[in-house]
Amino acid sequence: MLVTALNELVRPDRYPRSSQYDPAWLLDLDMGPNPLWLLEDLAHDLDLRPGMRVLDLGSGKGATSVFLAGEYGVEVVAADLWIAPEQAAQVFAEAGVGDQVEAVRAEAHALPFEEQNFDAIISVDAFEYFGTADNFLPYLLRFLRPGGQLGMATPAMTREIRELGMIPSHIKEVVGWEAIAWHTAEWWRFQWDITELVKVTSARLQPDAWQDWLLWARAGAEHDPDRQSANQPVIDMLTADRGEFLSFALVTAHKI
16 A cells, blocks of 8 residues: 555656656655645746756755756755755755755745845745735845746635635634635736736646645655654545645746
8 A cells, every 4th residue: 555655656647757756755855745746837837947046935855956956957045944954955965966955044034145146936835834925025026036937836725715704614624724825826816916026927726736635645644654643634634625625826927
């Protein structure tokens, strides 16, 4: 059963780049649903080129930064508040991208960088924690060069919580009030476009995102039985939802 669960995370038909990475390695770096699937899908709407300087904002234990450096040849600054830079740097060195990725501890609202320092800013499964405030996008854009690219993947709802007037019970039981930050793709499009500081180039829900998330949770539970108690509520939530409300939003833009 364990082998089957891990094998389900290798899907070269849909995620050819991600499928080159060891699922067990990725699960050992787990901080949320398959970040490489999200990033590979998001990258279709970006133009990442070798030598670009990219900020990976909310980089976690480093899987997305390894992927960015290895697959696109970019220079990465991996910024995270919770993971020690020394811990992340070890991941990068072991993956063979230590010379391309710099690990930095940073809080998203107090970034320690010079202005116009990056060609692209990317955030995978983290923006919901710090990026929903009306004044955050203008702040973040200070660090992006004119014409630079912005891309993020974030948990999403198919309908706004405010439109529903409630958090659906099967979601509330697992994530509580945090679901009010899981906006629709169109919410994000408006939120960014209305500033006239960026041109949104795509804002979409990831196809079958709930099924991808479910595969990840099941594999995680089997890969590390000690985390079964953490994964089972997520499995139950996704099984109950079946894509009615839960998804991931993939949003990209370039700075005007």
